[in-house]
Amino acid sequence: MAEQPMPLWEVFVRARTGLAHRHVGSVHAPDAEMALQAARDTYTRRGEAISIWVVPSSAITASDPADKDSLFEPTASKIYRHPSFYEIPEEVGHM
Amino acid sequence: MYTQALNERIDGPRVVEDPEKLAAFQARIDAEEKIEPNDWMPEAYRRTLVRQISQHAHSEVVGMLPEGNWLTRAPTLKRKAALLAKIQDEGGHGLYLYAAAETLGVSREELYEQLLSGKAKYSSIFNYPTLTWADIGCIGWLVDGAAIMNQIPLCRTSYGPYARAMIRICKEESFHQRQGYEIMLALCRGTPEQKAMAQDALNRWWWPALMMFGPPDSESVHTEQSMRWKIKRFTNDELRQKFVDATVPQAHYLGLTIPDPELRYDEATGHWRYGPIDWDEFKRVIAGFGPCNRERLAARRKAHEEGRWVREAAIAHAEKRRMRERAQRLAAE
Ligand SMILES: [Fe+2]
Ligand SMILES: [Fe+2]
Numbered sequence: 001m002a003e004q005p006m007p008l009w010e011v012f013v014r015a016r017t018g019l020a021h022r023h024v025g026s027v028h029a030p031d032a033e034m035a036l037q038a039a040r041d042t043y044t045r046r047g048e049a050i051s052i053w054v055v056p057s058s059a060i061t062a063s064d065p066a067d068k069d070s071l072f073e074p075t076a077s078k079i080y081r082h083p084s085f086y087e088i089p090e091e092v093g094h095m
Numbered sequence: 096m097y098t099q100a101l102n103e104r105i106d107g108p109r110v111v112e113d114p115e116k117l118a119a120f121q122a123r124i125d126a127e128e129k130i131e132p133n134d135w136m137p138e139a140y141r142r143t144l145v146r147q148i149s150q151h152a153h154s155e156v157v158g159m160l161p162e163g164n165w166l167t168r169a170p171t172l173k174r175k176a177a178l179l180a181k182i183q184d185e186g187g188h189g190l191y192l193y194a195a196a197e198t199l200g201v202s203r204e205e206l207y208e209q210l211l212s213g214k215a216k217y218s219s220i221f222n223y224p225t226l227t228w229a230d231i232g233c234i235g236w237l238v239d240g241a242a243i244m245n246q247i248p249l250c251r252t253s254y255g256p257y258a259r260a261m262i263r264i265c266k267e268e269s270f271h272q273r274q275g276y277e278i279m280l281a282l283c284r285g286t287p288e289q290k291a292m293a294q295d296a297l298n299r300w301w302w303p304a305l306m307m308f309g310p311p312d313s314e315s316v317h318t319e320q321s322m323r324w325k326i327k328r329f330t331n332d333e334l335r336q337k338f339v340d341a342t343v344p345q346a347h348y349l350g351l352t353i354p355d356p357e358l359r360y361d362e363a364t365g366h367w368r369y370g371p372i373d374w375d376e377f378k379r380v381i382a383g384f385g386p387c388n389r390e391r392l393a394a395r396r397k398a399h400e401e402g403r404w405v406r407e408a409a410i411a412h413a414e415k416r417r418m419r420e421r422a423q424r425l426a427a428e
Contacts, residue, residue, distance in 0.1 A: 003204050003403070004410055008197075025260070026194045028203055030406075031413035042190050045183065046267075065133045 008057040009035040011042075013049035021053050029054075110138040124325050129255040132198040140324055143317065144254050145199050147326065152192035153210045153217040155185050157391050161225045162234060170228060177274045178231065184267045191260040198256045211396050219377060220307050222385030229282055229289075229296035235275015237297075237304040237342065243268045244338045245308065248328035276345065283349045290350070297346065298354040305369070306377045308335040314374075336366055343367045 006028035012021035024043045029035035035054040044052065063071055079085050088095050116135055123130065130136055159182045166182070169175035193203055209215035220238055225231060246268065249261040282293040309331040312318060321327040329337075346353050357370030379385065 003406070005202060005204055006406065006410070025191060025263075026197075027190070030409040031416065034409065034413075041183075042187050045180075045187065062133065065131070065135075 006030060007035075009039070009054040010057050010060060011035075011039040012053040012055070013039075013043060014051040015048060016050060021051065024048075026057060027054070112137050121323075124253050124323075127325075129258065130253055131255045139320075140326075141199050143321065143324070143326060144257065145196055145201050148192055148196040148199075148257055148260075149201070149206050149209065150216050150218075152189045152196060152206065153215055154221065155189035155192060156210070157217045157221045157395060158238075159185050160391055160394055161221055161223070161387075162231060164225045165228060165231050168228070169231075174278070181235070181271050181274060184271065188264045188267070191263055192257075195254075195256040195260040207399065211392070211399055213383065213392060216381065218307060219380040219385060220303050221391060222380050222387045223299070223303055224387050226299075227292050227296060229279070229292040230300070232275050232278030232282060232293065233296040233300040235271050235273075236279055236345070237275075237300050238307070239268055239271040239275060240342060241304050241307045241338050243272060244334050244341070248334075251325075251328060253325040279349055279351075283351065293349065294351050297351050301354050302372065302376075303380075305335055305339070305372055306374075306380075308332070308338065310374065310377070311372075339367045339369055340365075 007030065008026055008028055009032075010026050011024050013024050014021045027035055027038040027042055029038045032054060036052060039052050039054055040049075043049070075081070117137060120130075120135065120137060120140075130140075162178060162182050162185075166175065166178055169178055193206055196206060197203060206215075210217070220241075225234070243265065246261055246265050250258055250265055252258045252261065279293055282289040309315065312330045312332045315331055318327065318330050322330070343353060343358070355370045357368070359368055360366075361368050380388070
């Protein structure tokens with residue numbers, strides 16, 4: 001009998017307080033509780049984390065790399081969104 | 096580590112790729128851009144990676160067996176704890192790598208099946224037996240040492256998930272090599288019998304360790320393409336030479352003799368030149384006829400079969416709990 005595939009979970013860890021959780025990899029596990037345990041054993045054997053999130057991989061919606069240009073290119077032409085676009089006389093000082 | 100069988104032909108139907116897409120892909124590689132899972136990639140690039148990464152993962156997993164052989168007989172509690180931690184790391188390395196391979200569209204179950212059926216290869220080095228405690232020293236020192244040589248350039252490999260897995264792995268390998276060398280040091284500073292045991296282990300592991308880098312460049316079918324795709328950054332022979340240059344002085348420090356009568360220092364180039372490698376032995380071991388091939392696969396199959404009921408029960412339990420929670424939610428509404 002072919003084996004039933006074990007669900008896939010994405011693992012995020014917070015290394016220190018003040019930092020955001022960061023994606024580190026994935027694990028297979030039947031449920032969230034076991035996914036957390038597997039993530040701990042797999043990704044945090046040397047004090048790499050103070051907190052772990054596991055998320056079912058199937059719950060993630062990703063942008064399509066083929067849409068990269070239409071999604072992100074328009075921001076390149078909007079240079080007025082950056083502070084360097086505005087000229088302020090030097091006498092005004094740091095702003 | 097363990098990219099030996101890269102030299103075999105990659106199977107599967109030939110795919111004719113769009114030349115424009117191919118050129119754009121190569122341009123990304125040349126610009127040192129990382130390729131990510133959903134990006135377009137040539138089928139041959141994907142297959143090469145699946146093969147290399149999964150072979151690497153299998154090697155990490157099978158590699159736990161020869162060391163596991165000495166866990167219960169480690170000479171002190173400290174050595175036992177260190178060895179246990181190292182073996183656990185190797186299991187972790189296997190998992191990072193399986194996860195990286197899975198991003199290329201192959202399932203974990205398929206990968207296990209390829210290993211257990213004997214279809215997939217793993218590093219030839221793990222088909223040698225660990226006869227004495229000194230073998231554990233030699234594995235850490237030489238086998239992990241060779242792995243480090245191989246793995247450091249792989250941290251810059253062109254496929255993002257593989258490169259990231261390698262960075263994690265490299266961070267952990269240094270402890271493995273140091274604990275092995277320390278075992279060798281203790282033996283070499285011990286009684287004459289202990290030192291003889293260390294020498295005997297070096298005699299047995301030296302040549303198989305050199306074979307870990309794979310066939311000579313003159314016989315490597317895929318090296319050129321893998322280098323163009325920046326999957327590989329150095330050839331087999333280049334890495335082997337780096338390893339020999341790094342390792343010979345370490346052996347001398349231990350007061351041990353490298354079992355190679357032709358070994359000599361080349362003043363002009365600053366390299367240690369080694370004698371011919373027995374490639375027939377290498378081919379025999381890769382083909383399944385090494386001293387422990389059967390035993391290793393049998394042990395993996397047994398572990399997989401004996402764990403089956405646990406996996407099935409865990410899935411059934413998770414399913415039951417989900418159903419129960421859903422029923423409670425419905426009842427509450
Ligand atoms: Fe490893
Ligand atoms: Fe290791």
